[in-house]
Amino acid sequence: MLLPSLSTSIANVGLPTMAAAFDASFNEVQWVVIAYLLAITTVIVGAGRLGDIAGRRRLLLTGIAVFTLATLLCGLAPNLPFLVAARAVQGVGAACMMALSMAFVGETVPKDRTGSVMGLLGTMSAVGTALGPSLGGFLIGGFGWRAIFLVGVPLGLLTLALTMRVLPASAPSSARPRFDSLGTVLLAITLGAYALAMTIEGNSFGPLAIGLLIASGAGLVLFVFAERRVSSPLLTLSMLRDPILATGLTTSALVSIVMMTTLIVGPFHLARGLHLDPVYVGLVMSAGPVVSAFTGVPAGRATDRFGTRAMVVVGLSGLIGGSLALSLMPVAAGVAGYVLPLVATTASYALFQAANNTAVMKDVSPQQRGLVSGMLNLSRNLGLITGASVMGTVFTAAAGTSDITTAAPAQVARGTHWTFAADALLVALGLTVVLGLRRRSRPSPDRIPESVGR
DSSP states (O other): HHHHHHHHHHHHHHHHHHHHTTOHHHHTTTTTHHHHHHHHHHHHHHHHHHHHHOHHHHHHHHHHHHHHHHHHHHOOHHHHHHHHHHHHHHHHHHHHHHHHHHHHHHHHHHHHHHHHHHHHHHHHHHHHHHHHHHHHHHHHHHTTHHHHHHHHHHHHHHHHHHHHHHHHOOOOOOOOOOHHHHHHHHHHHHHHHHHHHHHHTTOOOOHHHHHHHHHHHHHHHHHHHHTTTTTSSSSSGGGOHHHHHHHHHHHHHHHHHHHHHHHHHHHHHHISSSSHHHHHHHHHHHHHHHHHHHHHEEEEHHHHHHHHHHHHHHHHHHHHHHHHHHHHHHHGGGHHHHHHHHHHHHHHHHHHHHHHHHHHHHEEEGGHHHHHHHHHHHHHHHHHHHIIIIIIIHHHHHHHHOOOOGGGHHHHHHHHHHHHHHHHHHHHHHHHHHTOOOOOOOGGGGGSHHHHHH
């Protein structure tokens, strides 16, 4: 769980250096990040489902090996197209690691400790996010941009060795269903077109983005049609009738939009609104992931003790409170006026993640753990991609300028306030859905319909 998040944040800090090394524009070098996220988004559901069919341990080992080899290729890339292609392959390996690591929790951990382990996984993801900028800056300064990838090779090999030694073998599905290749391809096209529509034109939304959204909608229609006709579908659509799963996926996406806001609005608010130097901007921005890292394990223990529903409500309420504070805090409050609500927001996010992931995964049948884990990660990724585009547009629109990099401090502050106000409304919508959810228990695995088991 640590390596995929580290590989995202450590690459971001190296974009300016890579642009200079390859004599590329910022828009071109951005694909070093976009290719990685696109690959994860389009593959993660299929990876989880394939793990259920072929054996999770086997596919996890394959994913780690692919990730490690692609990381080496990134570090040795002779040109930018090669680097972007290697990053896409790295994302395929990362998708397997993210989906199957969470799926293994139900297989290796007692139910009364599921929340604690989910919190630990959240901590490791936060540690990777927090460690990336500082480690990347150190490596680039001392050894050049290639080092930010090459440092991941020994870590990948260590992870591969530990997985082979520690994790138990996971038996393939006894039903031996065929893998839904058509559904996987259609879903990948649908998600890829959506992710591209949200990122390809930055914060603007022109004809290309609209065309990609139309293609994504057409792909979704074809996917639903195909899933109704195959004997072993990638995604049994009736699964989404499960209120716990549907609510968990919805709130995960909404909350992820909010967390992306802190990443895209924060740097501009600190630099343009509060006039901080880049070094201090980085330090303040790292407060969120650091707090999330320290909150993950206690949040998981609280989930085990007080129950998932109560902790989801507490986490969402904290996110609403933090977002409202950021939307109302005057610029005169300075750095403390931004950091304190940010800490409350990220701590609440860690609590929500531990509780929500536990609620969704705790009683999932063994035949579906990989699939449901992939769906959880997918909802988070779609929320991040949507947040980067939609909230970026809200920010610039509220600021009243098309170029936020030259905006006046008052404009940036206005954009920050309106964007976090929109975030608070989104989380309030999620909290309303959770409070309206009737307590329903899933059927036990031996009572799951055959079509769902497949």
